[in-house]
Amino acid sequence: MLPNSLSQTGASAADFDDLESQVTSCDRPDKPEEACGVFGVYAPGEDVAKLAYFGLYALQHRGQESAGIATFPKDHPPCLHKEMGLVSQVFNETILNTLVGELAVGHTRYSTTGTSRAVNAQPALVPTRLGHLALAHNGNLVNTPILREELLRNHHNLVTSTDSELIAFAIAEAVDSGKTWLEAGIHAFNRCQGAFSLVIGTPDGIIGARDPNGIRPLVIGALPKANSSDPTRYALASETCGLDIIGAEYLRDVEPGEMVWITNEGMTSYHWVPQPQPKLCIFEMIYFARPDSVMQNESLYTYRMRIGRRLALESPADADLVIAVPDSGIPAAIGFSQASGIPYAEGLIKNRYVGRTFIQPTQSMREAGIRMKLNPLRDVLQGKRILLVDDSIVRGTTSRKIVKALRDAGATEVHMRISSPPVTHPCFYGIDTDSQDHLIAATKSVEEIAAQIEVDSLSYLSWAGMLEETRDDPANFCSACFTGQYPVPVPEPLKSAKLLLEKNFPSLEAIASA
Structure with missing residues (x-):
């Protein structure tokens, strides 16, 4: 019983270990x-x-x-x-x-x-x-x-x-x-x-x-x-x-x-x-939970549209189309479009049947630009100034590939807007984030990130705007990945394994007033 x-399937634990070892950090989402x-x-x-x-x-x-x-x-x-x-x-x-x-x-x-x-x-x-x-x-x-x-x-x-x-x-x-x-x-x-x-x-x-x-x-x-x-x-x-x-x-x-x-x-x-x-994890609101799930007495789709509208007010741009990185960026992109008056369109099509794969493309496939998850719509993007909305940037590797794909498809300008603040600190409470030295916003300014991912402009949602749009007490959320203020004390050995930088990050007061 x-x-x-x-x-x-007949695969042993060792087999899975061997497969796991083949997946490098650049292959991860x-x-x-x-x-x-x-x-x-x-x-x-x-x-x-x-x-x-x-x-x-x-x-x-x-x-x-x-x-x-x-x-x-x-x-x-x-x-x-x-x-x-x-x-x-x-x-x-x-x-x-x-x-x-x-x-x-x-x-x-x-x-x-x-x-x-x-x-x-x-x-x-x-x-x-x-x-x-x-x-x-x-x-x-x-x-x-x-x-x-x-x-x-x-x-x-x-x-x-x-x-x-x-x-x-x-x-x-x-x-x-x-x-x-x-x-x-x-x-x-x-x-x-x-x-x-x-x-x-x-x-x-x-x-x-x-x-x-x-x-x-x-x-x-x-x-x-x-x-x-x-x-x-x-x-x-x-x-x-x-x-x-x-x-x-x-x-x-x-x-x-x-x-x-x-x-x-x-x-x-x-x-x-x-x-x-x-101290509910604010990333549940922004990204993790499904948009049709209810938190804080409303669907997360509604909250994500609202932070998109806030993003448009905080960081406007001249563009012909607003598009999203699907699927998680879609509600914020729609909100941005509504607040800015810039038309919303689908510019990237996602293959929703792609899960994690241990089969790595060959080098020639990489050079040919294999696109397993996202494919741009050339006739939508050709000759257009694009405003691209996503929910976060962690390492910047995928963002750069997406921007290049949009330009290759004919976009004349690519402006990027992120519906959360810069991720500068790792999570210790159930989200698998890289160590701090691999988080692009922990080592680079917004201008340096924009240059690395090759966008014409880049802006993030403010920390205060993200929390205010929850319409709840900001103190009721954990936002440690943006501030470094951990609600549950993290033991020093665990902390030092992932908090590897000595850079002086802005204080919570400075983040709130930004």
Whole structure:
């Protein structure tokens, strides 16, 4: 009853390591790379594995390296299936039919800690005196070495290189010491420092929890009832789009420092932190979360259009057309067009069926300008002054290629506008960013970046404008990647591994007044 299919394709973990080593930094996307997606559903009488499958399918933009689902049949050990690959590659009807139970926990992964290997796929399944727990985690801990050392000292058999497994074993350790699921969860959460949004399956119910800052999102939904007298069945997801796909109604967010407990008796809430300090990652708003997901009581499409309008007011330009880097730059480009009066058009077509590939083009293909992801529309661009909108620039490598492609397609001028401030600092809370010396804005001025990516002009959205357009208290967001002001203290060894520059960056006051 514990199927744990980590590699039905026949590829070993070492094979994936070999493939991973072939992917150089210049082959990676020129963006902050994804977090992870978590999903949970408590729905006795429903096909919970299929509900989890579709929930993960909707959350796959948050991670495409591996996927997994654990289910808990009543009075039986849990069932688990996880593998490397996309959700549609990992699961089929036959596999889903083996995943029976009253509740399910799912995860789709992008590796932010631990290598991209099958053994690191989630959910993490750990035995306890009360039965197994299955844990799905979105975020990053900053005290991983200390927690790992403590657990190894207590003779726990750690099998992965992820911080997620450490959280699972910390809960199991507390359960085995005599605590209930809820007591153990709170005890373990207090040992964790950093970002964690968790969905935890147990034989008795599902736990959903967020760290005291709520850096990564987690929402609660209710599935439709067949009859008004039926008990409410609940779902948890990283974003509301994971609820929409299964027809669940969004109820609310799990609050920072809150734990919810979902059983056949309903849902109860426990605030395990006396004074939480909300610090939602602002990049969730700008880029990561799907545009149809709801945050701050509106779709992110609406927010992204609004920052595009703000960008047009802050950094106008003379141009014939506004175009976007698809897909993430589209809402801001539309907003820029609306505010500036410059017509919006599609100038770049994205191949939406391109995922991560380990097959590298030959040098002759590179020289011929192989375009796997974006292709310009020559008849749209020919002879035009182009205003190009994107959501961020990290290394600048992709931006330069796009600008060159636009010029090769006949654009006479290319002006670039970015709907976020310059990224100058790495993230330690669940987004995979380069070390600081690889972030172009950490080493170059805006003018130097413009020269490197070969645009006629370049402007970024102001830090104040980005936060003001959330229409919430700016103090409720983490924007450390733009300011270096980290809401959760980062231990010095971890900090020094990625903060490699001695450059004097502007103070928060200077950024706010820019």
